[in-house]
Amino acid sequence: MADFYDTLDVKKGASEEEIKKAYRKLARKWHPDANPGDSQAEERFKEIQEAYSVLSDPEKRREYDAGGMFGGSAGGFRFDPSAFRGGVGSFGDIISDLFAGRGAPRGGAAGAAGQHVAAGRDLETEVRLSFAQAMQGTDVSVSVPVEAPCATCGGSGAKPGTSPVTCPRCGGRGIETEGQGMFSLSQPCSRCGGRGTIVEDPCPTCGGIGVTRQTKRYKVKIPAGVRDASRIRVAGKGEPGMGGGPPGDLYVVTRVAPSPIFRRKGDHLEVDVPITVVEAVQGGTVEVPTLAGTKKIRVPAGTSDGATQRLRGEGPPRLVGSGRGDIHYRFKVQIPSSLTKEQQDAVEQLSKVMNGNPRAELLDRARKEA
16 A cells, blocks of 8 residues: 555655645646546545545544554544545535636635635736836836626626526535545536536626626836836735635736846945046046936045945835945946057056066966976
8 A cells, every 4th residue: 555645745744734735736636527537547536535534634644653554444444535525625625726717716615505705816917117217116007907796797697687596406515426436526516617506597798607807907106126026916906806705916026127327236236337547546536326316436546447336325225124225336447449649658658667567476376386
């Protein structure tokens, strides 16, 4: 007999939540309705059910871990499919997840007269921002297509003046159960598609499905300092819930255009600042760009190519915590590609007074290594 922990692909010390999560994942994958005609998938599904029936029960799991026997009458437990009916982690939950989008409500609980209550789906959209908008913050308008309850029938799917009736096949449960030997398999009701009710006189607007495709428009506040691919949550602006369930959320993903000046480095910005050979040698003061204009910073005498200076608190606003990041200025020494006669004379004069060999130490180490 296969090890039940291996069957559910969990470790022996897995928590109840980890076992439940693994079971739901495998049940969705191997359920016979998701693999029609596949006998191997059906057998795999039975193994998964049996393993879960033991590992989800603390008492059975303790005896199993202690070496108890399962699957027969000799001192062990017999797999009972009824353990999957009702309650958290029930087989009905798996069916609900499996058939989301096929007429059965997603993640819902049955209400009065077969009415299912389900939270609305989360939605996601993108907005494009300039670099300046991302640094300063802005308000943007977004249009989001949603499936909302039909305005004509109020979401019932029935023609005004009529109401859905309880499904006579499943009695409003939304699930049919079929016995197969020692197993009992459940599936969405073939008559009502898992809803628990049927519409005998459909709404002319939505055709009986209870929802229509609509476009909702919202104004969303983009906080200052957002980065590319930031996700901004707008609570309650997703699709409406079913049967009085809560609405989903809207997530706005930012797409920030690159800046021709600044590079984003976490909470900070980086800028390349060209300086002349004279400024690098003698030092000086240079004007540099900031997010709010320009400022002057000091170039120390003897600055080498690639050296940096920092302006604290001049970078983007921090989204977590308070304050702002910094701007790092990276100096790039500019070497002219051509010189005038006067410049050539000056360089020659400089070479006479700037004696010494900067490579002397390097070559001395090389000779010692040879």
